[in-house]
Amino acid sequence: MAERSPLLGEKLGFFGVVAASLSHELKNVLATINELAGLIEDQSIAAEAGRPLRPERLQKACVNINKQVLRGSTLVERLNFFAHSVDKQVADVELGALLTKICDICDRFASLRQVTLARKFTAQELPRTLDPFALQHVVYLAVRVALNVAEAGQAVSLVLEPLEAQGRGCWLAVESENPLGEEGRSLVEGPLMQQLVSELGAEISLVSAQSKDSIVFTWVG
């Protein structure tokens, strides 16, 4: 059997992490529906045995089942969108919309660390032609190193802005409240990130200011 290239291995690894995270959350949705449905069954069995029925509890359980179904549907949509993002290596995307999708996915990684993922996106539409999977991958990698140094209660911010006087250019920053240290430097300078950024037609830099680090991706023109 032919060995996977390191880059393909990294890409598959990213795909696996996201699929596992979303499926894990879906399991929570199913487990909650399982308990709520079980409670309705318990209540009906108890009523048959002569206990007074509690209609308000049954109604609340049904409302919460509906909420969980909506939550599950949103998760499936995210998983579906993510899965299809590998369909085309080059696609026309609106950066704000695509970044919102990957932020929604990264929210769970952030919440497990008790960190908030803040979106600070320009209202201006920023269309680009690029590899949507590669963009999500670089954002995930940058967010992951920022989460690794974040403390509970802090925020990691994603900022998307147009470049002034640069035509269609724009920049995206993943801002950490702490220094990203050696891990951040290794990520930015490492072969994986360099390859992905090259595929995206972007430039990457690590910017430090007042003990806070940002990984900045820039598209010129």
Added chain:
Amino acid sequence: MEERASMRILLVDDEPELVFTMQERLELRGFTVDAVTSGKEALQRIDDNPYDVVVVDVKMPGMGGGEVLTSVRESHPSLPVILLTGHGGSGDEGEEHMLRAACAFLYKPVKIEKLIETMKGCVGEQSDG
């Protein structure tokens, strides 16, 4: 349905709707149940109450089930801990490691009969031991 059971249970899961509904269903069956939504809160409750068994979710914000288990093994070595996970039983290495320290490992969603049977098994093992 009611078992008039004397078992005192602590449920720990960061999904409030899930953990409080499980609590309600177990109480309907006669068990004494506390439910909390964080690992930190769980450790406090364990220090303050004589539980027979703890059921804890593996993945939670802040302190996860693995950390709760490690802490309980040190502070209350004989208290059985059952781990709950949303992972699909994929044989994850981390989970395998935790399984050795836990009394049992259950995959969500879990039937309440299976949960009760597992809790009884863990408490029974403890009594026998």
